[in-house]
Amino acid sequence: MDDLKAQRHRRLTAAMAEAGIDVLAIAANPWRSDYLRYALDVTVVEGTAIALIERYGATRLLLESPAEAERLGGEWTRSPPTLAAEILGSLKTKRIALAPRQALPYALARGPYRESIGPATAMLDRLMLYKLPAEAEAVKRAAVLADEGYRIFRDAARVGRAEYELVADVEAFFRSRGCPENFMILGSGGVEVRGMHPPGERRIARGDLVTTELTPCPEGYYAQICRTLVVGEPNDAQRRAFSVYLEALEAGVAAVRPGATMGDVARAENEVFRRHGLGDYVTSEYTRVRGHGIGLYVDGPAVLEDVTLALEADMTLIVHPNTYHPEVGYMVLGDTVRVTANGCEVLCRTPRELICVAA
Amino acid sequence: MRRGLIAWSKEQVPPSALDARVRRVQQALGAQGLDALLAYTNFTRPAAVSWLTHFIPYWSEALVVVLPEGAPLLLASLSKRMFPWAREVSHVGEIVPAPDLGRAAAAFVEQRALEHVGVVDLEHLPWSVAEPMGIGAELVDASELFAALRQPADRYENALAARATQIAERALAAIPGQPPHAAEILAAVEVTARLEGAEEIIPRISEIGDRTAVELSVAYKGVWIRLCRTYPLVADAESWFKAVLQDHAVPPPGKLTRRTVESCIGSSPLSVVEDQDRVYRRLPAGAQAVLSVRLNLEDGPWRAAAPFLVRA
Numbered sequence: 001m002d003d004l005k006a007q008r009h010r011r012l013t014a015a016m017a018e019a020g021i022d023v024l025a026i027a028a029n030p031w032r033s034d035y036l037r038y039a040l041d042v043t044v045v046e047g048t049a050i051a052l053i054e055r056y057g058a059t060r061l062l063l064e065s066p067a068e069a070e071r072l073g074g075e076w077t078r079s080p081p082t083l084a085a086e087i088l089g090s091l092k093t094k095r096i097a098l099a100p101r102q103a104l105p106y107a108l109a110r111g112p113y114r115e116s117i118g119p120a121t122a123m124l125d126r127l128m129l130y131k132l133p134a135e136a137e138a139v140k141r142a143a144v145l146a147d148e149g150y151r152i153f154r155d156a157a158r159v160g161r162a163e164y165e166l167v168a169d170v171e172a173f174f175r176s177r178g179c180p181e182n183f184m185i186l187g188s189g190g191v192e193v194r195g196m197h198p199p200g201e202r203r204i205a206r207g208d209l210v211t212t213e214l215t216p217c218p219e220g221y222y223a224q225i226c227r228t229l230v231v232g233e234p235n236d237a238q239r240r241a242f243s244v245y246l247e248a249l250e251a252g253v254a255a256v257r258p259g260a261t262m263g264d265v266a267r268a269e270n271e272v273f274r275r276h277g278l279g280d281y282v283t284s285e286y287t288r289v290r291g292h293g294i295g296l297y298v299d300g301p302a303v304l305e306d307v308t309l310a311l312e313a314d315m316t317l318i319v320h321p322n323t324y325h326p327e328v329g330y331m332v333l334g335d336t337v338r339v340t341a342n343g344c345e346v347l348c349r350t351p352r353e354l355i356c357v358a359a
Numbered sequence: 360m361r362r363g364l365i366a367w368s369k370e371q372v373p374p375s376a377l378d379a380r381v382r383r384v385q386q387a388l389g390a391q392g393l394d395a396l397l398a399y400t401n402f403t404r405p406a407a408v409s410w411l412t413h414f415i416p417y418w419s420e421a422l423v424v425v426l427p428e429g430a431p432l433l434l435a436s437l438s439k440r441m442f443p444w445a446r447e448v449s450h451v452g453e454i455v456p457a458p459d460l461g462r463a464a465a466a467f468v469e470q471r472a473l474e475h476v477g478v479v480d481l482e483h484l485p486w487s488v489a490e491p492m493g494i495g496a497e498l499v500d501a502s503e504l505f506a507a508l509r510q511p512a513d514r515y516e517n518a519l520a521a522r523a524t525q526i527a528e529r530a531l532a533a534i535p536g537q538p539p540h541a542a543e544i545l546a547a548v549e550v551t552a553r554l555e556g557a558e559e560i561i562p563r564i565s566e567i568g569d570r571t572a573v574e575l576s577v578a579y580k581g582v583w584i585r586l587c588r589t590y591p592l593v594a595d596a597e598s599w600f601k602a603v604l605q606d607h608a609v610p611p612p613g614k615l616t617r618r619t620v621e622s623c624i625g626s627s628p629l630s631v632v633e634d635q636d637r638v639y640r641r642l643p644a645g646a647q648a649v650l651s652v653r654l655n656l657e658d659g660p661w662r663a664a665a666p667f668l669v670r671a
Contacts, residue, residue, distance in 0.1 A: 029403040031360075031418075045561055046576070047403070047627065048483060066619060066631060066651075067563055067574065078631055078639065081482055106489040106498075107482035117486060164364035168553030171362065176546035184362045185417070195440045198365045198417035200447075288438045298360075 004134040005041045011132070012039055015123050016055045022094040024053045024120060025084055025108065032103040034296035035124050037220045042072055043181070048105060050080040052087060054094075060087065081107035088113065099124050128296055129315065135221065136314040136338045139295060142223035143336050143347035145179055145216045150225050150350050157210045157229055157357050163188055163199035166210075174216050183215035183222065183298040193329040194286070196322075206232050206359040211332045213322070215298050222298045224318040225348045226334030232359030241325040242354040245333040248272040248321035249352060252291065252303075256319065256337055256344035262307035266290040269321040270305065278325070287323035294318050294336055315339045316347075361402045361417040363558045363578070367448045371580065372413055372515045377450045380411055383508050384425050394473040396425040396501055397464070399484050404626035407479045407505060409581035410516075414449035415558065420460055422488070423451070424467065434467060436460045461491035468496045477501030480626040506624040510669075511645030516582055517668070520647050523579035524666055526555040527586040530575055534590075544573060552577055568659030576629075583628035585621070585649045587664035596654060600663045604650060606670050613656035622648040644671035 016024055028036035028049045036042050040051055040059065047064030049072075061074030062083050069076035077083045085108050088096050097116035098104055109117060131139075149170055156169040163186055174182050185196040188210045196211055204210060208231045215224040228245075230238055248269040255268035269290045270282040281287065293300020294316050301309050303317065311317075320334025335348040384396055400408035401420040408423045409415050412431055421435040430452030435445060442454050457463030468476060473496055478484055481500040492498065512520070533551040534544050541564045552560040552575070561576040567589070574587035589596075595612045602609040620633035622642055629649060632640040642648060651664035 029401070031401045031403050031420075064627070067576075070565075071563060079482060101487045101490075102485055104486040105482055106484040106486060109486035109489070110493075114486075114490075162364075164556060165554055167362055168550050171553055172546045172550035175549045176542050178542050182362065183360050183418070194443075195438070197441065197444045198360075198362060201364065201366050284439075286440070288440070 004132070004138065007132050007134060008038055008041075008127075011127055013055055015127060019097070019119065019123055020095055021097045021116075021120065022055055023088065023091060023096045024055075025088060025096065025098045025113075026051045026053065026124075027081075027098070027100065027103040027105060027108065029103055032100065032297075034128065035100045035103070037296050038124065038128055041220065043220060044068055044072070045180075048080050049074070050084040050108065052084060079107065081105035084108050085111050129293065129301070130312060131295060131314045131316065133314050135295060136316055138219050138221040139223050139316040139336065140338065140347050142216055142218050142221050143225070144349075145174070145177060145218050146214055146223045146225040146336070147348055147350045148177075149173060149182070149214050149216055150212075150227055153212055153214060154229060154355055154357060157204055157231065159204055159206055159231060159359060162201050162203050164201065166204075167199045170214065177218070179216045179218040181217035183217070183224070184212065186210065186212040187330050189329065191327065191329040194324050195330055196332070204231055209238065209329055209331065211322075211330055213320075213332060213334070215294075217298070221296060222294050223316075223336040223347060224294055224298070224320075224334065225336065225350060226318070226320045226322055226332040227350060227355060228331050228333060229355035229357055231357055233356060234354050237327045238354060241328045241331055242333075244272060244276050244278065244325075245321055245331055246352055249319060249333050249335065252319040252321060253335065253337060253344060253346060256311060256317070256339060257342065258311055258313055258339060260311050262301060262303045262309045262311070262317075263305050265317075265319060266303045266305045266307070269319070273321070273323070281323045281325065290321055291317055291319040291334065311339045313339050313341055361415060361559050361578075363553050363560070364556045365415050365417060365448055365558060366580070367413050367450070368580070371519065374450050376513060376515045377411065377413060380508075381425060381431055384411070384505070385427055387504050387508060388425070388427055388477070391477065391501070391504055393475050393477040393499060393501065393504075394427075395471070396477045396479065396504070398423045398425070398479040398505075399488060399626060404480065404483060405581070406583075406623050406628045407626040410509065410623070412449045412451045413581060414445060414451060415581050420485070420488070421457070422460060422464055426471075434460060434463050436463075461488040464488060465491040465495055468492060475499055477504060479505045483626065502625055506640065509624050510622060510647065511643050512647040512668075516647060519580050519582040520584055520666055523557070523577045523582055523584045524586065526552050526557050526579060527575045527577040527584060529555055530560065530577070531573060531586065531588055534573065548573070548575060565662070567662065570659060570661065572662040574662070574664060578628065582647075583623065584666040585629070585651065585664045586666075587651065587662050589661045589663065593656065593661055596656060596661050596663070600652065600665070603652070604665055604667045611654055613654040613661065615652065616655055616660075617651070617653040619651045620648050621651070622646055642669045644669055
């Protein structure tokens with residue numbers, strides 16, 4: 001990781017030099033820590049953080065939470081945006097830029113550097129999108145943990161257990177493996193289930209489809225796996241439905257190669273549904289995206305038919321034809337992949353099958 | 360993200376309690392000459408919105424709009440498919456789809472001809488939301504208005520805080536006797552707290568001299584508390600801290616090196632309102648707060664934190 005951190009720092013410094021930026025202020029919070037992680041390998045878990053990064057000089061990290069300031073070795077202030085604005089205001093001869101737009105607090109962004117926000121955010125987005133090989137390797141290691149985590153989830157899904165109890169088992173496993181973060185939603189039930197959500201109090205019942213999107217982030221990089229299991233023996237409708245998702249995932253993965261677009265991948269998945277007379281179910285009425293970029297942020301550029309972003313080697317994404325099926329309910333299946341010189345490497349190893357657990 | 364239990368029990372927080380909180384905001388709007396109050400929420404800053412509506416975003420972002428009359432509206436960038444879930448776990452009026460929250464908020468402000476819009480914690484509002492909205496309306500910082508209403512806590516919030524504290528105590532009690540690794544402590548507290556129904560848990564482990572301090576920040580249905588214990592336990596320091604929590608003036612068994620009081624007064628679950636140097640905001644009697652202290656004992660440092668109710 002130290003090597004990776006140094007490589008990222010060199011890329012950032014070069015990008016700042018090219019853009020003529022002397023000082024870059026990066027805002028972060030637990031939702032959008034990805035930009036700060038890229039720059040400083042720092043993940044904030046509470047409150048607002050603002051890093052002031054001089055291109056060839058010192059870095060100051062201002063934190064709203066006293067506990068975070070201690071944990072990360074930064075400076076505590078009740079208002080990081082106000083203090084950051086004061087500090088930047090004292091650097092009159094420096095060329096200053098702010099990012100990212102999604103996390104920058106109003107008190108800092110509304111000031112004299114507001115014109116820098118768009119270009120500086122785009123600069124960081126490019127750095128995070130076009131990954132170093134070492135970054136793709138970090139995603140690959142996260143995918144190994146995603147596979148292991150799914151085994152824990154599968155074992156946890158027993159009749160009578162509440163949804164939040166399943167998550168408890170998975171979270172304990174990830175913490176025991178030193179993984180501090182995980183994006184995870186799930187669903188349980190039958191044809192009435194139209195999506196996934198954070199865990200509720202519903203208890204697993206015989207015949208349920210139990211879906212999950214599980215996304216550990218062990219070294220600052222996420223990898224995701226999506227699988228559906230059946231409590232008991234799957235019925236014919238569930239088997240038939242699953243075969244469509246399997247075909248769609250395989251088609252989507254086969255479309256991933258350098259030069260192909262996110263739109264190409266989505267079309268490959270969706271054509272399978274359309275061929276099976278399920279075209280209505282690949283619209284926004286029933287599904288959000290057909291996959292997305294993944295890396296320092298869990299929900300990168302969308303895999304949708306109108307997205308023209310072209311894939312390049314070492315980009316990482318999840319391909320997941322997750323959607324509602326009118327006969328069985330919401331079903332998910334997805335693997336994280338890494339774009340290679342000729343196609344892609346599938347990073348998840350959990351078999352692509354409709355998993356059955358004892359009723 | 361928030362990945363623990365998110366559920367709304369109408370026994371724990373009746374709709375009438377949420378309605379009463381909204382009514383207090385509505386009454387204050389008129390007095391301040393504001394057309395609406397906006398409260399932004401993501402899982403980093405969910406507290407103002409969860410207090411008003413019980414909505415807790417596990418991911419994504421949203422704005423609650425309180426107008427002078429009627430139920431609060433939720434502008435949500437969540438997928439529309441998630442709206443039934445949002446209705447299940449919260450008490451809101453209309454839910455407006457807002458894939459681009461800033462633009463949707465700007466359009467809403469324009470449609471309703473809102474000129475003076477108060478925003479809770481305006482200084483922290485993300486630029487992606489503030490920039491489009493600020494073009495058509497005057498954004499006014501309504502942090503003071505909101506903070507003045509936010510505390511003291513009502514009995515429903517106190518009950519949730521008590522439950523959060525119980526969860527944290529059980530999680531700390533689950534720590535193995537001689538944990539060789541921080542990972543084992545983390546696994547034990549995570550599984551215990553989440554099986555007890557925690558919405559979220561943030562553990563922090565600090566090696567302080569020969570001791571280990573474990574601080575757990577636990578959320579239960581939108582209410583956050585912190586609990587910190589230092590291991591091995593030091594009896595006289597523990598007794599002193601208990602007495603301080605009960606407002607007894609007792610000299611510490613060592614040098615007090617830090618004292619922090621946090622409370623929920625805005626969008627952040629807990630904000631520093633007082634430290635050893637100054638009082639930033641005086642809390643009313645009955646306010647929910649967390650006291651954190653650090654001592655230098657003869658044989659090394661010691662820490663503690665616990666929730667308390669501010670006395671008259």
